[in-house]
Amino acid sequence: MADPRVHSDPHRAHVVAAQASPCDELIIRMQPTALDSPCRRKRLALAATILGSSMAFIDGSVVNVALPAIQSELGASVAAMQWIINAYLLFLGSLVLVGGSMGDKLGHRTVFIAGIAVFTLASAACGLAPNAGSLIAGRAVQGIGAALFVPGSLAIIGAIFDGEERGRAIGTWAGVGAITSALGPVAGGLLVDAFSWRAIFFLNVPLAAATIALAVSSVPNSHTPDAPQQLDWPGALSAAAGLAALTYGLTEASARGFAHALVLCAIGVGALVLAAFLMIEAKSRDPMMPLEVFRSRDFTGANLVTLLLYFGMGGVFFFLPFTLIRAHGYTATEAGSALLPVPVIIGSLSRLTGGLTTRFGSRVLLSVGPAIAGIGFAMLAMPFVRGSYWAGFFPALAVLGLGMTITVAPLTTTVMGSVPAHRTGVASGINNAVARVASLLAVAVLGIVFVWSHDAALSARLDELHVPHDARQSAQLSGLNAAAGAQAGGAHTPPQTPTAQAEADAIVAALRAVALVSAACAFAGAGLALATIQRRK
Incomplete structure (x- = not known):
């Protein structure tokens, strides 16, 4: 249950709703609250979570502005441009729940830093991508990294701050998130016009280095007491595979038509695997998506x-x-x-x-x-x-x-x-x-x-x-x-x-x-x- 002493405005986190998801703050509210740290370390830890979240917010918006430049330089088709966006969203959306469970079980700082590291390496690979296929692969790995550190950044705030301090921390996180969501596409456009679309990916490297340094020095490796005993990897992998097949079929349909055998096969396989995902979640001891909440x-x-x-x-x-x-x-x-x-x-x-x-x-x-x-x-x-x-x-x-x-x-x-x-x-x-x-x-x-x-x-x-x-x-x-x-x-x-x-x-x-x-x-x-x-x- 949320701490009754938290006096934050429960809607301020939605300033970033154009890029963030509608219920991020709730994850914060469910974290344990008993870690005493000096004020300076708390501020540094908050800065680490803000930097981490900002990278995810920015990366979810600036690439859209860069797509025409990417298309011109790499000769990308419309389907390839779709996958440059979808590869990131696919793995972030399908793995974010299991990423949060990993932080609960293995330690929020450990998983947060691991996610930032994966995201950074993938960002550098995107910036160096020689063709559309390499860029799509880098974006997929970016999504995996983001699925690890996005829920971790929220959990860290909940673990470090208590009472009214938590409310102020939430407000600061939401406010900075609003600024980055608003200015991200503008800054991305400036980088594309002044340098190259590759600059929007290389920008993540120094931001990530600063985030990791702050996290190592100031964030405690907190755990959630009632964390699941086993991670729901079957559920996560089936969700990712089903969504990937369904998305591939829909993307190819624009060029081949729905009557094409490849399109029909991909959509059919995606539907079957997603049905299997629901069966896995219904039978799992620790499902990442408990079906009873939909009652x-x-x-x-x-x-x-x-x-x-x-x-x-x-x-x-x-x-x-x-x-x-x-x-x-x-x-x-x-x-x-x-x-x-x-x-x-x-x-x-x-x-x-x-x-x-x-x-x-x-x-x-x-x-x-x-x-x-x-x-x-x-x-x-x-x-x-x-x-x-x-x-x-x-x-x-x-x-x-x-x-x-x-x-x-x-x-x-x-x-x-x-x-x-x-x-x-x-x-x-x-x-x-x-x-x-x-x-x-x-x-x-x-x-x-x-x-x-x-x-x-x-x-x-x-x-x-x-x-x-x-x-x-x-x-x-x-x-x-x-x-x-x-x-x-x-x-x-x-x-x-x-x-x-x-x-x-x-x-x-x-x-x-x-x-x-x-x-x-x-x-x-x-x-x-x-x-x-x-x-x-």
Whole structure:
């Protein structure tokens, strides 16, 4: 049970909701509290957790801004760009629960440092990657490292700080996380424009060295007394394998179609392995995902809302920077800055929405918030969203940020209150993993929507230009090259040829299709909240 002496605002951790998951703070609340350390060592330990968490937050956002540059240099296909994101999300989402259990059993500092070390080596490998395949492999190892240190950073705060100090530490961690989430894409864009996309990975090396040094000198190797006797490796591996096969099938479907044997086989294998994962969890003595928590209607409803809303967020935040750069000629810095309204609004209004949860209850806010976010997604699909940022993209992102602000705090409250006290930490970890998996599936599924919509729109525009069918491949390539040249030229340079304009228009049409699907998911989340979350007096 959470310590009743903690007087922190339970919603401040959701300032970072645009990149972090909705229930990180709950993991903190479930940690033991009895370790006395000098104030200076506590501050250094807090700095270590903040640096570690910041690397994960930044790495989850800056790569999206760098994708066009990566595509240009490495000649990556759309599927390869999807896997550059998904390889990280796959292993982080499927292993984060077992990573938390490892810290409980083996010691939070040990696993935290091991995770940072793995993440650092993988970051260096990503920075040196000679081709897309090597970069994807490095991103996968980054995800494994992050799955070790992300839950460990939260557990360390809970183990070191007690009472009101813990509340202040949570506030500091959340505040710095908000800053890194907001500034991460901007800083990443600056590095891409000034140096290379490789710089965003090499930046992790000095940050990780400082984090490890602080952790070694100041963090005690605390354990959780009721840690599981055995780690649920069968569950973790089956979850990773099932999600990998399913994601591979969905990613390949954009190019091959759902009728292709490889696509059908991959999706079928993924579904079977995920079914086996559920059987393993049902029979395991120490499951990483105890199925009994889903007997709570509120818990199941909150996770469905999380899945649908973060699905939309993951898709839009993947394809929007690419569209701004390729179709509208934004620089990487400008594209990163364009995303600022969402984290800034969440950070500015999070305390206000915390009070609304107490006043109106989670059910109302979990219905209103996703509906407003759905309006924001839908606005991105409107015809007036062309190249003008302030008249088009900014209003849509501001409405999206408002909807997320209203949603993330009651999500935490619902998850916390829907399970017994001894299951709160597990429930928060599951909700965390659901948010990661939602983004993983979004990039794969909405990739199909993006590619098919793009191809259909491009074909229609080339028909209008009377481009012969045998010349369309070269026309498409020239359009892509012109878009890339516009990016390099900066200052929103318009496409210079009719085929380049046709390619830019096709990318815009594809983003609109993605935004509409994201809006539908958000509205469905609002309806599910009404249907599943119980009224509270």
